[in-house]
Amino acid sequence: MSNGATSSKREIVVSGIRSTGVLHLGNYFGAMRNYVRMQEDYDCYFFIADWHSLTTHPDTKGLSGSVHRVLAEYIACGLDPAKVTLYVQSDIPEIAELYLLLNMLAYKGELEKTASFKDKVRQQPENVNAGLLTYPVLMTSDILVHRAVKVPVGKDQEQHLEMARNFGQRFNHRYGQEVFPEPYAFNFGHELLKVPSLDGAGKMSKSENQMATLYLNDDDDLIRKKVMKAKTDAGPTAPNTPMPDYIENLFLLMRLVSDDSTILHYTAAYNDAAIRYGDMKKALAEDMIRFIAPIRESARELEKDKGYLHKVMREGAEKARISAAATLQLVRHAMGMDYRFLS
Ligand code: ATP
Numbered sequence: 001m002s003n004g005a006t007s008s009k010r011e012i013v014v015s016g017i018r019s020t021g022v023l024h025l026g027n028y029f030g031a032m033r034n035y036v037r038m039q040e041d042y043d044c045y046f047f048i049a050d051w052h053s054l055t056t057h058p059d060t061k062g063l064s065g066s067v068h069r070v071l072a073e074y075i076a077c078g079l080d081p082a083k084v085t086l087y088v089q090s091d092i093p094e095i096a097e098l099y100l101l102l103n104m105l106a107y108k109g110e111l112e113k114t115a116s117f118k119d120k121v122r123q124q125p126e127n128v129n130a131g132l133l134t135y136p137v138l139m140t141s142d143i144l145v146h147r148a149v150k151v152p153v154g155k156d157q158e159q160h161l162e163m164a165r166n167f168g169q170r171f172n173h174r175y176g177q178e179v180f181p182e183p184y185a186f187n188f189g190h191e192l193l194k195v196p197s198l199d200g201a202g203k204m205s206k207s208e209n210q211m212a213t214l215y216l217n218d219d220d221d222l223i224r225k226k227v228m229k230a231k232t233d234a235g236p237t238a239p240n241t242p243m244p245d246y247i248e249n250l251f252l253l254m255r256l257v258s259d260d261s262t263i264l265h266y267t268a269a270y271n272d273a274a275i276r277y278g279d280m281k282k283a284l285a286e287d288m289i290r291f292i293a294p295i296r297e298s299a300r301e302l303e304k305d306k307g308y309l310h311k312v313m314r315e316g317a318e319k320a321r322i323s324a325a326a327t328l329q330l331v332r333h334a335m336g337m338d339y340r341f342l343s
Pocket residue numbers: 016017018019020025026027028029030031152153154155156157193194195196203204205206207208
């Protein structure tokens with residue numbers, strides 16, 4: 001394992017989570033699990049995306065609470081502030097500066113075609129703000145401000161990463177210098193993950209599908225209730241029947257939190273057309289509780305310790321700004337905007 005002496009050679013990693021509510025199983029398995037593993041071998045910057053949350057949550061009454069909660073959850077899930085840089089996006093003004101500059105290289109047509117923009121236009125037709133349109137540019141700035149190459153994210157972010165590569169390369173070509181490397185979405189070992197909602201309609205989410213999402217602060221009874229309500233049917237009528245999506249989803253969730261023998265048991269029961277979904281869901285709910293409860297309790301304790309959280313935010317912002325300022329210097333130089341230093 002590398003130590004401080006080799007840290008400058010480590011690959012740079014950036015990722016963030018929006019401060020729009022409580023983290024859920026999708027955030028954990030799509031993103032956080034990778035963060036925790038990456039902290040040992042990469043130079044990691046993980047942030048709380050408070051600016052991004054304003055695109056869909058303009059009411060800021062709950063924002064401070066969400067920012068503290070996400071930070072507490074980062075640490076409760078196993079991130080060590082001594083190993084990774086944890087910070088709040090709005091503490092780094094260089095991100096906003098880079099966003100402004102990259103906006104000049106992003107075109108309305110390509111932004112309007114982004115799947116997440118089209119979804120949001122459908123979901124909030126009364127608030128199609130410019131921030132929503134330029135969300136991929138802000139996300140690009142989050143990544144490129146540290147010149148990161150790996151971005152651990154869930155499947156829903158794949159298209160945004162492609163756009164980040166385009167914007168970065170466009171900058172390099174436009175200004176004739178290789179300021180930015182190409183960042184790629186990252187997941188250990190296999191393809192990017194999408195944790196489905198319990199009702200099978202879309203993904204688990206902080207802002208949508210809330211009764212069909214398992215949150216990392218759900219109490220045991222609520223977890224049982226949500227899992228027991230997950231959609232099933234009367235079961236397969238013949239051996240080795242293909243699985244409907246909603247049953248496939250239950251097995252996917254089971255593979256995340258249950259041990260091999262439990263998974264094998266219910267897979268065999270399905271293939272023998274002898275499965276009892278009530279039993280399967282009971283087992284799944286108990287395994288979910290075993291997984292979620294320790295994170296929930298630890299995050300609740302951390303959330304109370306505001307002094308500690310503020311210290312982490314402060315120190316994280318200091319470290320992140322050093323890296324961000326160095327990038328902005330390169331950017332201004334490439335653009336010929338470092339006026340006072342020109343000979
Ligand atoms: P919101 O509904 O407010 O957008 P969200 O649940 O989509 O919240 P984000 O903050 O947008 O969460 O995303 C944080 C990270 O979690 C991203 O890397 C995203 O890809 C990942 N993620 C979110 N939901 C899922 C999911 N259901 N499965 C896998 N990864 C997910």
